[in-house]
Amino acid sequence: MLTANLARSRTHEDTITPLFIDASEQQYRETAEELIQIFEAHLGEPKGDLEDTIDQLTIADTDYKVVQGLAKLLKDECEFETVAPVEPHEIRQRLFEKANESYPIVRQPTLGEDTQKLEVYSSVADALGITLEECHQGMYADLEEHKRLVRFGHRVSDECQDAAESSTTTQLTGDSEESYAADTITPDWLLTRYNLALAQAVLYDATEMRVRVWDSFATVFSYVKLFGLMHRIYPIDSNGKRVRSTDAADGYEAILDGAASLFSKSRKYGIRMANFLPALPLCDRWEMEADILDDGGGSTTQTLSFALDDTDDLSSHYAAQSDFDSDVERTLAQKWDRANTDWELVREDDVLDLGAEVMLPDFAIEHPDGRRVIFEIVGFWTPEYLDEKLAKIREANRDNLIVAVSERLDCSSGDFDGIDDRVLWFKSGIHVYDIVELAEKYAVEALPAE
């Protein structure tokens, strides 16, 4: 994401708009192309050299914010590492200790007994078993500008090929730094990402965000949860008007903020909202409004309004849950048709608001005798996420809820300790009879609608 000083936006009366760039404009395409080449050419080179080369591009260029912004997004795809045969701190300490008994260390010896720096360096190099050059370069190899560019996107510096195996799977982490494996880095990729980043940067000062979505609920709410936002949810119709019951809902409106927003307008959660934003373009139809606290004009703060929707042509680099879901769901529905059971699998579209947790059941499983159980397939998860979710289900007295959790989509490396009978673990596909077994156990008589 962009640092706040690289944000570009315009304020007009009480609205704020990011200064999006036109990704088809030749000038930007060339800049993007040039920057990508610079990064590729600097694989294995010090970070300082890379930065100097980028700075050279902006000497007489008032678009330097764009250039530096694009460069920042590329840097987010990079890994820099200290390359030295011995810990630089150790080299330094040895050098200074040695030097302190040898002062004065001079450039132009005047007396016979004056020490020259070469003597200090070579004696420490010998003691550490490294070359003179390694000693001199290694001394400050851990400085930010001396660190080497070892990875750029998928490309890895030649010297670091060994470390290049693993990490090919796209994993979603709760980390606010986006560690999603990037696609191949192209000018299109970069310019698209840049516009999204400009919108995110406006949100750094957001106090509240209101979103309306008409599809991909599971995806959207799993990202709300992932980035630690709190919510209030209202069912809405196709025009975005609130409706009373979830049965009449075409979509959902969610008001997002954080724990302390209860007491005062807080910018504290702006960064989380910025992190959440890329989830919205995963929907076919969406709208977003945010309150932005602006104190740029000195002592007085004012609230600006920032609005975006699906016509703004933003695109997301986040993973959608729906592709996976629909796949699993379709297979399950097919299997169900072939299976021999009295239980029926029916679509369920309600969003169940359990306080801090949203349940997005995919199906209800109904028996002709009136028993019913609600069934959710959980997508991306972490052990904490699952723990909390199950606790909420227990607290909400929703005894007739069962969940299926994919072993594949564990977002963390840790194991899930909380054992719960109502969880059905599956690897690639869900077996009908496993669900029926759980349904027998947890189903309750359907009550008349509340």
Place this chain on the structure above:
Amino acid sequence: MRLSFDDGTLLLEDAPDAVPYAEWDDRVDEYRAQAQHYRPIRKWATQSDGQVTLEESTATVDEIEDDARAYSDFYLTPSVAIEPREYQQDALSAWQDNGRQGSVILPTGSGKTFLAVQAIADAGVSTLVVVPTIDLMNQWHATLTNAFGDQLPDGVGVLGGGSHNIADITVTTYDSAYRYINEYGDQFGLLVVDEVHHLPAPTYQQIPEMTIAPYRLGLTATYERADGAHEELEDLLGTVVYREAVDELAGEYLSEYETIHLQVELTDEERTTYDEEYQIYRDYVDSHDFELWKENGYQEFLKRTSYDPQGRRALIAKQRAENIARTAEKKLDTLDNLLKRHYNDRTIIFTANNEFAYEISQEFVVPCITHQTETDERTEILERFRTGEYSMLATSQVLDEGIDVPSANVGIILSGSASKRQYAQRLGRILRPTDDRQPARLYEIIAEDTVETYVSEQRRQGVAANADS
């Protein structure tokens, strides 16, 4: 009732409706309160002896389950065995009498840090120290390590400037504290805020709001703010418990030193580039009639550089010219001579940028501190300089006087940042003569016939003017 710390707030589960300071949170259907009210809420909940005052509700809480508190008690004795001065002792007592809450106003250089060390030992709980800048964070780290380092198994923690390590005593910057307080606001029982007059800001004031710390100490030399916002500090940290006027302490910290100015020429190559670049800047400025000597004239120039490509070029030209003057090759020769003369002394070399500090460090094999130096290593280098293990030090930072910086008897300024009036004086403050015959010395090496000459001139006048007053 169950108290827990939730993302910078207190979640009050199964709380009676009479619970004070709380608001109903319809998002989770429980009461929620700001973390800063932890102390009074606990007090309210545990007042079970029937001593209910009139305005308090008679609703009692049968049982209180406190999952919010995550800080620990400990017993520390500061290893700096300096007797507190009288006013420091008075300030500490006043703070204790106020339930270990409130702000203390002491003039700069009067040992605010030392007072905080006493307060930490007195409170005996995990402590978070919040300071405005990374420089100050480093200084506090050095001081606190000096005072408590041996007694803390994990040392003094640092949050900010690239470090993220939380310990029983942790130092952090305002910015990092604001960013992380919702995660760590339950881990500290004492909150110390340095330069507390910066705290009343919509963002920073969430630092005290989001911590449960029952004990709070604010420190500053200039409490009152023009906008009156200091009044908010009373709610956040407590009232002002002690105030010491400036003149009662003045004069205690002056030290004697003499200043020697040395000029070097630019090399031919440096001179050519310098003149070219400076001319680009000059031409641009002259052709646009900026009144550069006025502050808003310079602002206007900067503003123009953001949309006028030539202006941007002029700004870069100015920076390049200044950099040539700052890092002039021949300054190293002069430095070479000075180091030959003073190798038996304790010498601190000041540079105005990191690169030059590192160049000197590599060239003359001297330890070096810049703002990039990690806090632990910085503390280690200063400690070694204090004990004499190192006799030389290069730095691009202004090291302020205090317990933090060991004194030296030779200071060498290789280049100065723009016209700060007290710059040289601040450097001079850490100079002490090693014996009576030889006064401490401050050398200033500047490049001849460049903007530096002008800046240095200003600086000297600043110091002279200051000395007269």
